Every structure is written in C-alpha cells, then in structure tokens.
Amino acid sequence: MSDHADEAFFRHLCQHAGVALIATDVQLRIRFWNAAAGRLFGSSAEAMLGEPLISIVPADRRVIAKRLLHRTADRGEINAFEFPHRDPAGTPMFLAVSLSPIIDEAGRTAGVSVCVRDVTRRIETERALADASKMTALGSMAGAIAHHFNNLLGGLVTTADFAQTSDDPAVLTRALRSVVTSLTRAGRLTTALLAFAEGERTDSETEEVTNIVRAFIARLEPRLRQCNIRLETILTPTSARLSAKRLQTILDYLAANACEAMPGGGTLTIELTVPPESGDLVLRISDTGFGMSEADLRHAFEPFYTTKSEGTPGTAAHPGLGLAVVHGIVRSLGGNVTLCSSLGQGTVCSIRIPGNQPTG
Numbered sequence: 001m002s003d004h005a006d007e008a009f010f011r012h013l014c015q016h017a018g019v020a021l022i023a024t025d026v027q028l029r030i031r032f033w034n035a036a037a038g039r040l041f042g043s044s045a046e047a048m049l050g051e052p053l054i055s056i057v058p059a060d061r062r063v064i065a066k067r068l069l070h071r072t073a074d075r076g077e078i079n080a081f082e083f084p085h086r087d088p089a090g091t092p093m094f095l096a097v098s099l100s101p102i103i104d105e106a107g108r109t110a111g112v113s114v115c116v117r118d119v120t121r122r123i124e125t126e127r128a129l130a131d132a133s134k135m136t137a138l139g140s141m142a143g144a145i146a147h148h149f150n151n152l153l154g155g156l157v158t159t160a161d162f163a164q165t166s167d168d169p170a171v172l173t174r175a176l177r178s179v180v181t182s183l184t185r186a187g188r189l190t191t192a193l194l195a196f197a198e199g200e201r202t203d204s205e206t207e208e209v210t211n212i213v214r215a216f217i218a219r220l221e222p223r224l225r226q227c228n229i230r231l232e233t234i235l236t237p238t239s240a241r242l243s244a245k246r247l248q249t250i251l252d253y254l255a256a257n258a259c260e261a262m263p264g265g266g267t268l269t270i271e272l273t274v275p276p277e278s279g280d281l282v283l284r285i286s287d288t289g290f291g292m293s294e295a296d297l298r299h300a301f302e303p304f305y306t307t308k309s310e311g312t313p314g315t316a317a318h319p320g321l322g323l324a325v326v327h328g329i330v331r332s333l334g335g336n337v338t339l340c341s342s343l344g345q346g347t348v349c350s351i352r353i354p355g356n357q358p359t360g
C-alpha cells in the first residue's frame with residue numbers, strides 16, 4: 001500500500017471503529033471525532049472539531065478530568081477516568097475514558113488520543129453486588145443483635161415470671177439482682193454497638209498519649225503475670241493528646257485479644273512510635289499466640305464475628321465486638337487499623353492515628 005492508501009485505510013478504520021475515538025491537538029482541542037463518538041454524544045464531527053475536549057465531560061467532573069488531560073499532554077502519562085452521561089435519547093449511562101499521548105515522529109507530544117467506552121453494565125453490576133453484600137451484612141448484624149437481646153429478654157421474662165409467684169423476700173432479692181445483671185449486659189451491648197457506629201460517644205478529657213499507655217500498662221501487668229505472659233514495651237514519648245477513654249478502650253480490647261490468643265503464656269509487645277515523616281501516632285500490639293486463619297482475618301472486624309465459645313473470659317459482655325469497636329473508634333479519630341497474623345506464630349495489630357487531633 002502507498003503512504004496515501006495507508007493513511008486512508010487507517011482513517012477509515014478509526015472513523016468506523018465500534019468504540020468512540022477522539023484525538024486532540026496539544027491545546028486539547030478536538031481534531032478527530034469518529035462516527036461512534038457522534039452516536040454517543042449526539043454531535044457530528046463538523047460541530048465538534050476545534051472544540052475543547054473538556055466540553056464532553058459533565059461540569060462537576062471537569063476539575064479532575066482537566067488535571068488528567070494535562071498530565072497526559074505534558075508528561076506523556078496514560079490516564080483514565082469515568083463519568084455519568086446521557087445518550088442523545090436521554091438514557092443514563094456510564095462512560096470510561098482512557099487517555100494516551102500522541103507522539104509525533106520527532107518524539108514530541110502532538111496531542112491526546114481519547115478512547116471512550118460504555119461501561120454502564122459493569123457499573124450497574126458492581127452497584128448491585130455492593131447493595132447485595134451490604135444487605136447481607138446488615139441482615140447478619142440485625143440477626144446477631146436480635147439473638148443477643150432475645151437471650152437477655154428471655155432470661156428477664158423467666159426471672160420476673162418466677163418472682164411474681166413467690167413472696168419469699170430472698171427469692172425476690174435474687175430475682176432483682178439477676179434482672180439488674182441482665183440489664184447491665186444489655187446496656188454494655190448497646191454502648192459497644194454505639195462505639196462501633198460512632199467511635200465512642202461519651203468522650204472524655206484528652207491526656208498525653210504516652211501517659212495513657214503507661215497507666216494502662218501498669219494496670220495490665222499483674223494480670224499478665226498471672227497468665228504467664230511476658231511484657232515488652234517500646235514507648236516513644238510524645239506530647240500528642242487523645243481522649244483517654246477512647247485510647248483505653250482500644251488498648252483494653254486489643255490486649256484482651258492478645259492475652260486470649262496465648263492461653264499457655266507468651267510475649268505481649270506494646271509499641272508506641274511517632275514516625276517523624278508523618279507525625280502520626282503508631283500503636284502496635286503484638287502477641288506470640290495461636291494466630292488467625294485467612295477467614296478470621298477477612299471477617300475479624302465485622303460486629304459479632306467471634307471464634308470464641310461463650311464463657312471464654314472477657315467475651316461474655318459483648319462477644320465479637322472488640323475489633324469492631326476498635327475499628328469504630330480509630331475511624332472516628334481519622335486513622336486506620338490493620339491486622340497481620342500467621343497461624344501458630346502470632347498476631348500484630350497496628351493502629352495509625354493522625355497526631356494533630358482537633359482539640360475540644
């Protein structure tokens with residue numbers, strides 16, 4: 001084929017490709033607009049040539065689209081973004097745009113090549129899947145809450161029923177004591193659920209993080225000695241302050257998990273560091289316990305997920321809520337929490353919290 005025939009062939013190929021193909025010059029003005037682009041946007045090539053490419057993007061997506069376009073034109077990067085769109089018949093759809101630089105024979109960027117695809121089906125499937133898994137998660141959470149409250153209510157009804165048939169003051173006192181115990185457990189359960197949802201409502205005074213951790217360790221040590229657990233600590237002094245109650249709750253739950261994973265003893269390590277590059281607070285609680293399976297790691301932060309049988313020390317008040325509560329509190333502080341574990345070796349829970357917390 002001659003050069004001329006070659007060019008005509010490629011022009012024809014691009015003109016009639018099944019996906020929308022657009023090319024711009026260095027000023028990001030449209031210089032090629034194929035038939036599929038015409039069908040998608042309802043405008044002919046004559047109308048679009050010379051227009052800024054950004055005009056095809058909805059106004060609320062232009063800032064990010066512009067930034068990506070310039071990065072492709074100026075730095076030769078390949079970029080992609082998606083946006084909602086209505087076709088000429090008004091049908092809502094989603095478009096995926098990929099941008100790549102057009103490099104001329106001298107190696108200079110001569111514009112941007114733009115490929116636009118209809119990804120409505122993929123986005124709808126992703127949304128349906130997210131909705132379905134959200135509903136499944138909500139369903140199992142509602143089920144677990146109902147289960148725990150039913151157990152408590154069942155006990156209360158039986159006790160009250162028994163008490164009303166007796167006029168023995170000793171029986172009535174025992175019944176009342178049992179009612180108070182059940183109601184206290186119900187209260188703890190709702191408090192834990194609130195902490196999961198909102199990261200602990202009843203806030204407290206802030207204190208220096210190092211002091212909170214030190215005081216916690218002092219309270220924990222006698223219990224560790226009883227359980228044959230050795231303690232190692234690395235505490236970097238910091239003047240950062242946090243709500244004492246929130247940090248204590250985090251430490252309580254994580255230390256409880258670590259101790260429960262070492263029934264025959266082991267080593268618990270508590271580290272507080274402040275990496276200078278970020279100024280964040282990093283808290284790491286490690287144990288040399290039995291570790292977690294892949295499935296446990298996947299589900300551990302879900303409310304009511306537990307591998308402990310009822311009656312295991314420390315889990316009676318709110319089984320399966322420890323890590324969910326820790327997650328809720330850390331999220332409310334703008335941080336993140338991760339678990340790293342290997343079966344038979346132990347577990348590390350790392351928490352990163354921004355050091356400059358808003359005051360008040």
Ligand code: ADP
Nearest residue numbers: 257258261291300306307319320321322323347
């Ligand atoms: P609970 O301790 O009441 O079971 P959590 O939310 O605190 O609830 O933990 C959920 C699950 O994650 C536990 O049942 C356990 O299987 C696993 N887990 C959490 N921390 C550890 C740890 N340090 N070592 C081993 N398993 C752990």
Ligand code: MG
Nearest residue numbers: 256257322323
């Ligand atoms: Mg726990």
